[in-house]
Amino acid sequence: MGISTVLKWIATCILFLSSSLMAADELITKADPEAGKLRSVICIGCHGLNGEGKEAVNGQPAFPRIAGQVQSYLIKSVNDYKNDRRNDPMMAAIAKGLSETDIVNLAAFYSSK
Numbered sequence: 001m002g003i004s005t006v007l008k009w010i011a012t013c014i015l016f017l018s019s020s021l022m023a024a025d026e027l028i029t030k031a032d033p034e035a036g037k038l039r040s041v042i043c044i045g046c047h048g049l050n051g052e053g054k055e056a057v058n059g060q061p062a063f064p065r066i067a068g069q070v071q072s073y074l075i076k077s078v079n080d081y082k083n084d085r086r087n088d089p090m091m092a093a094i095a096k097g098l099s100e101t102d103i104v105n106l107a108a109f110y111s112s113k
């Protein structure tokens, strides 16, 4: 492999990495809290109308508050459930049905609450 081939290969890697990083940034910039609000109907039963969470009652578990949480934390948490880096059967079922755009929009909605 000649030096120019190696350089081209390195340049391709850098280009690929920076474009995938930009894609994630762009998604967050374009996040739509109104679309997130529409998607949040599936979260209400557990996390409350505006993500305020619920105390444990009558043997039912507690549900954490997600309103006002930092946007990047919300994105990371939901992705962690989706990719089995964080384990909870209820959240895994929910997160696996969400697209990348859904997750970013939901995070924009709840972080604005």
Ligand code: HEC
Pocket: 039, 040, 042, 043, 044, 045, 046, 047, 061, 062, 063, 064, 065, 066, 074, 077, 078, 086, 087, 088, 090, 091, 094, 106
């Ligand atoms: C069936 C009930 C249920 C539904 C529906 C549900 N969640 Fe959850 N969620 C939970 C439970 C239980 C936990 C705590 C799990 C744990 O201990 O990791 C949780 C945790 C979370 C967390 C992590 C909170 C933290 O402080 O780390 C986020 C973020 C979250 N849910 C977002 C959502 C979003 C967004 C939706 C709707 C798309 C949703 N959840 C729908 C039950 C639910």
